Amino acid sequence: QQQVKQSPQSLIVQKGGIPIINCAYENTAFDYFPWYQQFPGKGPALLIAIRPDVSEKKEGRFTISFNKSAKQFSLHIMDSQPGDSATYFCAASPGRGSTLGRLYFGRGTQLTVWP
């Protein structure tokens, strides 16, 4: 059972566009929601993360929007560039219990930004 559901599977945008990737979860024990960027042949790189006590977090061109009541969160990439072409993973982690610190990943979104 996939604990974090991610969509879309793939996304193509023009340079300067704003791709949006969505994730949903059910486990209310999750209290940490990171996004990772992965290039082919590389390990995932931590991009930005949010805790449930805020509804939005911005770091540079990357923004996370978080809706606690809907159990959904999304990544927005402002002014996207060809160098942003990569696979993006959302993840969630519980802050308590026997699975403390375990990251549950979505299936990933392959983003292509055309010049």
Add this chain to the structure above:
Amino acid sequence: DAGVTQSPTHLIKTRGQQVTLRCSPKSGHDTVSWYQQALGQGPQFIFQYYEEEERQRGNFPDRFSGHQFPNYSSELNVNALLLGDSALYLCASSVDRAGYEQYFGPGTRLTVT
């Protein structure tokens, strides 16, 4: 400051063999987690090590085992390799067991033939 390092980069093994993968955490981190990433999938949690003990395990058989050393580095061992064990094996480290801000290494690409 070196990030998380892993060795080897690539490995080719035959079914039934055993393999050992190594990981050095980011400086200042004492918790190491291992993940398996199949092609086209998100990483799947294997286990977590803290204070030289396995603290939790994901849905992986006992053929997968690990170790953490006093300097916080870690090893992942896989016995009796199956074709389905072919994947990218990722090591992640964090400051503590809560796992906030887990940083991943480049991974070891294991191919089982």
